Amino acid sequence: MTTEPPPPPDDDPYRKPPDGDPFKKQQPPPSGQGGAGSPYGGGGDPYGGDPYGGGPYGTDPLAGMPPLADSGRRVLARIIDMILVLIVVWLLSWGFGVNEYDVDADRFQYGKSFGQSMIALVLYVAYDTFMTSRSGQTLGKKWLHLRVANLGNGATPSVQTALVRALVLWVPFAFCCACVWTAISGGWSFFDKPYKQGLHDKAAKTVVVSTD
Numbered sequence: 001m002t003t004e005p006p007p008p009p010d011d012d013p014y015r016k017p018p019d020g021d022p023f024k025k026q027q028p029p030p031s032g033q034g035g036a037g038s039p040y041g042g043g044g045d046p047y048g049g050d051p052y053g054g055g056p057y058g059t060d061p062l063a064g065m066p067p068l069a070d071s072g073r074r075v076l077a078r079i080i081d082m083i084l085v086l087i088v089v090w091l092l093s094w095g096f097g098v099n100e101y102d103v104d105a106d107r108f109q110y111g112k113s114f115g116q117s118m119i120a121l122v123l124y125v126a127y128d129t130f131m132t133s134r135s136g137q138t139l140g141k142k143w144l145h146l147r148v149a150n151l152g153n154g155a156t157p158s159v160q161t162a163l164v165r166a167l168v169l170w171v172p173f174a175f176c177c178a179c180v181w182t183a184i185s186g187g188w189s190f191f192d193k194p195y196k197q198g199l200h201d202k203a204a205k206t207v208v209v210s211t212d
Helices: 071-096 113-137 139-143 159-175 178-190 198-203
Strands: 103-104 106-111 146-150 205-210
Touching: 071 106, 071 139, 071 146, 106 139, 113 159, 139 146, 146 159, 159 178, 159 198, 178 198, 198 205
Parallel strands: none
Antiparallel strands: 103 106, 146 205
16 A cells, blocks of 8 residues: 555646746647647748757747737837836936936036936836746737747746846947947847847847737
8 A cells, every 4th residue: 555645637727837937938849740730731940941950949939839929010119118117217317417418598407317228227127027937928019919038948037037138128229329239229120030030039039029
């Protein structure tokens, strides 16, 4: 007679779920079984091979994931997020007296612009990192039914991954290139193949997918 306790029943409320991230993709079936786990059909890579050489991403990293997001919707979601955070940046800059410039008689003073840039950097990075690591969605992405996912497994990015992604996107924006860098980094997804990644996605090894 064994003294080991019986396994918990299937309806045990204290039983740990198999995976804490509902978005993490399931492993695709072995080749030759129809590729049922891939949204593209078939068992092979729909892009004719992994341009990364099968290194960090495997042979078909998009298998079992939702379709990649439309780049136009990504841009619109980013604009929404920028406007939301910019309102807070403006209010805090006004409250702390670090506006981008002040008019004094016949001259402009730009000495306080660094303070506003720091406020913008901290808020944009914190907002993007927190929201992305929490659910993969900023407010703009949530409203437009988009989500950031790890390219390797489809899961919600970790805090570290989300932070890398946010820093690459927002540090140049805050201190030197403003909207030019945002347009370059985000606009890269219009031309990138096969994963439609912005430069910040490439740095963090993430993709943006549709949740429709």
